[in-house]
Each structure stands twice: as structure tokens, then as C-alpha cells.
Amino acid sequence: MSDLEPVIGVEIHVQLSTRTKMFCGCAPSFGDAPNTHTCPVCLAHPGVLPVVNGEAVRRALIIGLALGCEIAPRSIFHRKNYFYPDLPKAYQISQFDIPICGRGEFTAIREDGSELKVGITRAHLEEDAAKLTHGGGRRAGADGSVVDFNRGGTPLVEIVTEPDLRSAADTAIFLRQLRQTLLFLGVSDCSMEEGSMRADANVSVRPVGSQTLGVKTELKNMNSFRFLERGVEAEIARQREIIASGGHVQQETVHYEPDTGHITSLRSKEESHDYRYFPEPDLVPVAPDPAWVERLRSEQPELPIPLRRRLVVEMGLTQEDAEVITGSPELVAYFMEAAGLADPKSCANWIRGELRAQLRELGQEPWESNVTPAHVAALVGLLADGTVSVPAAKEVLAGVIETGDDPATVVEARGLGQMDAGDLSAIIGEIVNANPDQAQQLRDGKDKVMGFFVGQAMKRTGGRAEPQAVQALVRAAVLGE
Amino acid sequence: MIDDTTVRHVARLARLRLDDAEEQVMREELSGILEHIDAIRAMDLDGVPPTTHVIELENVLRADEPRQGLSQEDALREARAVVDGSFEVPRMD
Numbered sequence: 001m002s003d004l005e006p007v008i009g010v011e012i013h014v015q016l017s018t019r020t021k022m023f024c025g026c027a028p029s030f031g032d033a034p035n036t037h038t039c040p041v042c043l044a045h046p047g048v049l050p051v052v053n054g055e056a057v058r059r060a061l062i063i064g065l066a067l068g069c070e071i072a073p074r075s076i077f078h079r080k081n082y083f084y085p086d087l088p089k090a091y092q093i094s095q096f097d098i099p100i101c102g103r104g105e106f107t108a109i110r111e112d113g114s115e116l117k118v119g120i121t122r123a124h125l126e127e128d129a130a131k132l133t134h135g136g137g138r139r140a141g142a143d144g145s146v147v148d149f150n151r152g153g154t155p156l157v158e159i160v161t162e163p164d165l166r167s168a169a170d171t172a173i174f175l176r177q178l179r180q181t182l183l184f185l186g187v188s189d190c191s192m193e194e195g196s197m198r199a200d201a202n203v204s205v206r207p208v209g210s211q212t213l214g215v216k217t218e219l220k221n222m223n224s225f226r227f228l229e230r231g232v233e234a235e236i237a238r239q240r241e242i243i244a245s246g247g248h249v250q251q252e253t254v255h256y257e258p259d260t261g262h263i264t265s266l267r268s269k270e271e272s273h274d275y276r277y278f279p280e281p282d283l284v285p286v287a288p289d290p291a292w293v294e295r296l297r298s299e300q301p302e303l304p305i306p307l308r309r310r311l312v313v314e315m316g317l318t319q320e321d322a323e324v325i326t327g328s329p330e331l332v333a334y335f336m337e338a339a340g341l342a343d344p345k346s347c348a349n350w351i352r353g354e355l356r357a358q359l360r361e362l363g364q365e366p367w368e369s370n371v372t373p374a375h376v377a378a379l380v381g382l383l384a385d386g387t388v389s390v391p392a393a394k395e396v397l398a399g400v401i402e403t404g405d406d407p408a409t410v411v412e413a414r415g416l417g418q419m420d421a422g423d424l425s426a427i428i429g430e431i432v433n434a435n436p437d438q439a440q441q442l443r444d445g446k447d448k449v450m451g452f453f454v455g456q457a458m459k460r461t462g463g464r465a466e467p468q469a470v471q472a473l474v475r476a477a478v479l480g481e
Numbered sequence: 482m483i484d485d486t487t488v489r490h491v492a493r494l495a496r497l498r499l500d501d502a503e504e505q506v507m508r509e510e511l512s513g514i515l516e517h518i519d520a521i522r523a524m525d526l527d528g529v530p531p532t533t534h535v536i537e538l539e540n541v542l543r544a545d546e547p548r549q550g551l552s553q554e555d556a557l558r559e560a561r562a563v564v565d566g567s568f569e570v571p572r573m574d
């Protein structure tokens with residue numbers, strides 16, 4: 001049999017962090033007492049009318065523009081009909097054939113720097129369902145489910161991709177970078193754990209070279225990218241096995257069990273896909289003014305993917321540096337300010353390395369700490385002009401974190417300036433004379449012993465010596481180099 | 482004329498329980514509606530945009546300003562059964 005290749009597309013639901021729900025003035029909430037954010041509209045009492053939240057439309061447009069989508073000059077809402085207790089109207093207001101954002105493309109960057117292009121089919125607006133908890137009923141978890149309508153009606157943007165992904169790893173890369181982009185746009189919290197970003201994957205396999213798609217399954221409800229990647233991997237393996245043994249993949253919804261690594265089939269609801277979409281008569285079309293769309297386009301922030309490329313190409317950062325720095329909009333702003341004042345690569349090294357390491361113990365992020373971007377730049381400057389050694393610079397940084405004083409002040413106050421060459425040379429001479437055995441080892445070519453000398457020198461100088469200078473001086477004293 | 486299976490399918494989707502007589506009435510009425518649609522379809526409608534709304538209004542948007550909703554007590558007032566501040570429904574999983 002010919003080789004099989006996986007074909008994967010994803011559907012991502014993003015909860016917009018607006019102040020009110022999609023069609024009523026209730027504040028969406030997470031974690032509040034149940035049914036404390038509801039009104040006759042989101043509880044679907046008879047006779048009520050929905051009104052579209054303009055801010056949700058604005059955010060949908062922002063997302064569409066960032067994904068390079070065609071913006072529909074006029075889009076309409078549809079009713080998607082099905083009965084389920086989390087949907088009080090027995091239909092979800094969604095969009096069908098004329099979504100607000102049409103075709104687009106998103107380019108992610110793999111670790112090796114190669115591009116991963118994923119076609120966007122559409123991005124449309126809809127409302128979230130309420131939260132249904134099974135087994136929470138009064139009769140001892142036997143037959144009751146309970147509904148909390150706080151989440152019901154929260155604005156969602158559903159992003160649907162083309163089946164352009166070919167591996168579980170690529171799927172995870174795409175989703176992580178899409179999430180990062182959405183965070184930079186400031187449209188959603190994008191928390192997988194809290195459910196403000198949810199991803200389903202459509203998975204199928206087909207013979208390599210085939211243009212037709214195999215039968216797909218839908219992998220549902222993944223609450224982390226790690227599980228999603230593993231789930232897609234497991235589902236691909238399951239489908240390969242079925243086909244290898246001469247069987248056929250069934251179109252169904254499947255679930256990945258992170259604990260066991262198993263794929264289980266969710267009972268398929270009979271007639272569940274007959275949604276009988278029809279235009280929502282209670283809502284008029286949304287026709288975004290082209291001038292508004294253009295203004296939103298011009299106001300887009302620099303997005304993490306192009307920014308990442310710019311950091312590498314223009315500022316000399318490594319792919320890995322760039323990935324860490326673009327981890328959040330706050331960190332980007334912090335880095336950019338420092339990089340405007342000192343060598344960008346050195347600033348990146350200190351920010352992603354020592355600064356974050358020292359702050360981790362305090363549970364702080366760089367932009368929340370005493371260390372300003374200007375401090376980072378000043379520290380990089382003190383290293384570059386030889387005022388401080390690398391070990392001393394780490395102590396200077398600790399001092400800045402503690403006091404908020406600028407690095408030069410900390411150097412002064414704590415006597416951390418680099419020793420002058422003559423003083424250091426004298427100290428090295430003393431250390432060599434006091435340790436004839438180690439000196440002999442060095443003469444015998446045992447280079448490992450150099451660590452001993454550097455350690456001694458650091459101890460004697462309180463870290464104010466540059467390790468490389470120490471090594472050179474030791475060599476000179478012992479080997480006459 | 483649509484067949485009985487189609488009527489039963491549509492009734493099921495709408496969670497309607499119909500007896501034989503009702504099924505027959507629905508069959509005739511639904512068929513009438515569909516015949517009307519077919520009559521429209523038979524016309525030359527090239528260049529006629531589909532009508533989704535009869536009123537010519539667009540962009541009725543609301544400012545994103547929270548409004549006081551219902552108290553939990555009021556929200557649950559019409560519930561058939563309540564458990565710990567939530568609506569209780571038949572077990573669904």
C-alpha cells in the first residue's frame with residue numbers, strides 16, 4: 001500500500017473579552033456564582049429581541065484583518081437550530097453563508113525558520129452556549145445535569161482553517177502562534193484552561209499524492225495545546241491502523257483521553273447535523289463602513305510573526321530569542337525600549353536569560369519589576385565598556401531588582417567595578433604561588449584545573465574579575481604564555 | 482407531496498409529537514408551502530438579490546456598556562427545578 005499522509009484542519013472558538021455579551025447588556029463572567037449574569041434576552045424569555053454588540057463586530061474585523069481575510073461588505077446572521085439545554089432559544093445565532101470575514105491566510109514560523117502557511121476559510125461571529133455540567137443534579141449525580149447561563153451569549157469568533165496542516169506538530173505550532181497573534185490584538189484572553197480559546201481538529205489520512213480527502217473525524221474539546229498535539233498524533237495513528245488492516249474510517253466525533261492516551265468515540269447524536277440554518281429575522285445585516293475597516297487596518301499593532309522575523313533579520317536575534325521576546329505584547333514593548341538604547345542582541349540575552357531567571361524567584365515579569373528597560377540597556381553598556389565583569393553584572397542586576405537604583409549607582413555602592421589589570425595580575429600571582437600542585441597540573445596539560453583558578457580568583461575579587469581575563473593571566477603566570 | 486417519513490423527520494427535529502391525523506394535516510400544509518417555493522424557483526430570478534429582511538436597515542449596533550440584568554433569584558424563578566443556583570435538567574451525557 002502507498003504511504004498515507006495526514007490532512008488536518010482546525011476550528012478555533014475565541015471568546016471575545018468584551019464588557020457585554022453578544023446580543024444583550026449582561027457582563028460575561030468566569031467563576032462567578034451561577035446565573036448571576038443573565039437577562040430575559042440571554043435566558044430566551046418570550047418576546048425579547050437581540051441587539052448586536054458593536055464592539056464584538058469591531059473585534060471580529062480586527063481578527064479578520066490580522067488573518068488577511070476578505071471583509072464582507074455586508075454580512076448576515078443565521079439561526080443554527082438544535083435542541084440542547086445549554087441553548088435556551090433552541091437555536092444559536094451564528095453566521096452561515098455570508099460570514100463577516102471570508103478567505104484569508106495565516107503564516108506561522110517553524111522552529112527551523114521555515115514558513116507554515118495555513119489557509120483561513122472564514123471567521124464568523126456567534127454566541128457561546130451556556131455551561132452545562134453533567135451529573136451535578138440533586139439526585140446524587142444519577143440523572144441530573146445543571147445549567148449556568150452566565151457564559152450563555154458570550155461573543156465568539158469562530159475561525160475555520162482549510163485542511164492545510166500535515167502533522168500534529170505543525171497543528172500545535174499554528175495554534176500557538178495564532179493564539180499569540182490574538183493576544184497581541186487584545187481581543188481575547190485566549191485561555192485554553194478557562195475555555196476562552198477552544199480548538200477542535202478535523203483529522204483524516206489519504207495516500208500521498210492523492211487530491212481527494214479521506215473520511216475525517218472531529219477531535220473535540222482539547223484544553224491544552226500539548227494534549228491537542230498528542231490527541232491529533234493518536235488519532236492519525238488510529239486511522240493509519242484502521243486503513244492498514246483493510247478497514248474504513250467512520251465519520252464521527254472523537255475524544256482524546258490524556259491519562260490513557262486513548263481515542264474514544266463520542267456517541268453520535270442522531271440527526272445532530274441537520275441544523276436547518278435560516279436567516280435570523282430579528283437582526284439586520286452588518287455592513288461595515290469601508291472607511292472604518294481601513295482605519296482598523298491602519299491601527300493594527302505589529303503582529304508577532306512579522307515582528308519575529310524583523311527581530312532576527314534586522315536586530316540580530318536568534319529564532320529562539322525572537323520566540324521568547326514575542327511571548328507577550330508587554331515583553332515586546334519592554335525589549336524594544338531597551339534595544340533602542342543598547343545592542344539589541346545583548347539586551348535580548350539579558351532579558352530572556354538572567355533577568356527572567358532572577359525575577360522568576362519573585363514571581364515577577366520584567367515589566368512589573370524594579371528593572372526598567374533603560375536599566376537593562378545601561379547594564380549592557382557597563383559590560384560592553386568593561387566597567388563590570390559578567391559575574392559582577394549579575395550581582396548588579398540583583399541589586400537593581402532589589403533597590404530600583406540604576407546600575408551605575410549599584411556598581412558604585414557595592415564596589416562591583418572591574419578590578420584594574422595590575423591589581424588582578426598581583427592577585428593571580430598570589431593564587432598561583434599558593435597552589436603549586438594545581439599549577440603543575442596545568443603545566444602537565446590538565447586544562448580542567450583552570451576552573452579551580454577561576455573559582456579562586458572570583459572568590460578573592462568578589463566576582464569583580466572577568467573569567468577570560470583571569471584565564472589569560474593564569475596562563476601567563478604558569479606557562480609564561 | 483412530501484412523504485410521511487419527511488414529515489416525521491421534521492417533526493422529530495422540532496420535538497413535536499404528532500398523531501396520525503395531525504401528521505396528515507402537516508403533510509398537506511408543508512407540501513403547500515414547498516409548492517409555493519417551487520413556483521418561485523420556476524421564475525427567472527437572475528439578478529434578483531435574495532431578500533433576507535424586509536426592512537431596509539443595516540448596522541443596528543449596541544454600545545458595549547453593561548446593563549443590570551436579573552438577580553439569581555429572578556433568573557431561576559421559572560425554572561422547573563433548581564440545584565445550587567443552577568437550572569436542573571434531565572441528565573444529558
Ligand SMILES: [Zn+2]
Pocket residue numbers: 021024025026037038039040041042043153550
Ligand atoms: Zn443577558
